Amino acid sequence: MVARTLRVGSVPYLVGRPLDAALDDPHDARTGSDATESVSPGAIDLVRAVPSRLVEGLRDGSLDVALVSSIELFRRPGYRYLAGPVVAGRGPVSSVRLYLRRPVAEVRSIALDPASRTSAALVQCLDRELGIEGARFVEPDGGADPRGAGTDAWLRIGDAALRESLAEPDLEHIDPSERWLSATALPFVFALWIVRPGVEIEPFVPLFERARSLGLAAVPTFVERHARASGLPRAALERYLGTECVYDVGGDLAPALTTFRDRAGARGLCDATLCPSAVDRPTA
Template identity: 35%
Template sequence: MYATPAVLIARLLAGELDVAMASSFAVLTHPELTLLREIGVTNTGPAWSVRLFSRVAPASIRTLALDTSSRSSVAMARIILAERYGVQPVCLDVAPHLEMMLADADAAVLIGDTGLTVNAEDVIVLDLGEEWHALTGLPFFFAGWIARDTAALEKATPMLRASLEAGLARLEEIAEEEAARLGIPASRCYAYLHDVMHYHAGEAELAGLEAFRVRAQRWGLLP
């Protein structure tokens, strides 16, 4: 099934799914869940699709509208604002529509298709992948395969590995299909899928995930 990361985690916790591709933040807030550590959606530097849009200077942000479809990006934004700009804004859950979000708040976080394609004028734009790398020097581990128990994950792992390799083998075709759906150039979509996002996790990506855990704990974002 296809759904937002937040919905997938809710269904995983409810026992409706055995394994789901969902926000890495879930394994920090629910330690009973198991993460497949070798595969993930990761990024080092500009992420393109995870961005903060602000009507004011970042250090002056007092209210922040959030797209809650990904808890990882929400927590990431709050950490970056606290550590790089010294602010802890009041956070509002708002539907992911930039004009509506900025009507209610000083700044807004948009992710995914909307974050990648939205056109914004007369606002300050922060790429949160770039901001995270500037803060930590590490990649960000956005999402991964998460299971309710180790046995389910071990059973699914060969299929997940094969699925990743099959997808990478037809990346140009996927980019063309997604570009047509989103209304963006195929070259930009391919660059995003091939150069901006990465799918094999190693020591650096796991160090980034640990840095995320430490900072989320520091700022009271974990139970």
């Protein structure tokens, strides 16, 4: 029995709920004793914050593990990652978009979402495929709204992007996840559980796997709650969580991560020599 508490971070967006909701109370009867027998009650302390803050938490040691931007794996040595639950896209993902104020051929300046790390790197390393080669990237200070930066285009992630895409369907946009699939024939892994160096994650791994199974089964509940709170259409939210967001990419995980690392590394956006190790899923 592991007595210590694991400090866990996750994103504040709808996209994270299928992976993190059941971690809030792992000893809830619904989580089942098989996954929880190796950890004590209260073993998980879950906080939610935007990805750029979660990255800081991993770096300063205030978090042990976080569902966070995949690019961080290749920005500091010593991380490990759970080879299981991920937030990925295999085609369009309505919550990660590059919105355009002018025709793409005329885009010279792009404001990045200050909450993002991975999608920000993705649009920079896919600039040729997106048709924005030579554009200048800026990150608004202090978490400011990238739409307010006055640039030719802005990148947005999370629930605010989802709202823009579903409530303002006439906004011109490019879908980076879709372009990644065309360019590489691989899914794009936005986020995964990254483990800080020195953390013994093994006893907790079944909890993360179990949380995903329970979370996927609860997608209709998350859709219902989000539709009620946001006023966004249920059918679109169902498509978003149920089809666009992919929570398991199987054997594509390693090649998807390595391809992103190499492309981003070639642009100086991460260290392409880093090879973080996977923590394998438990065998049944």
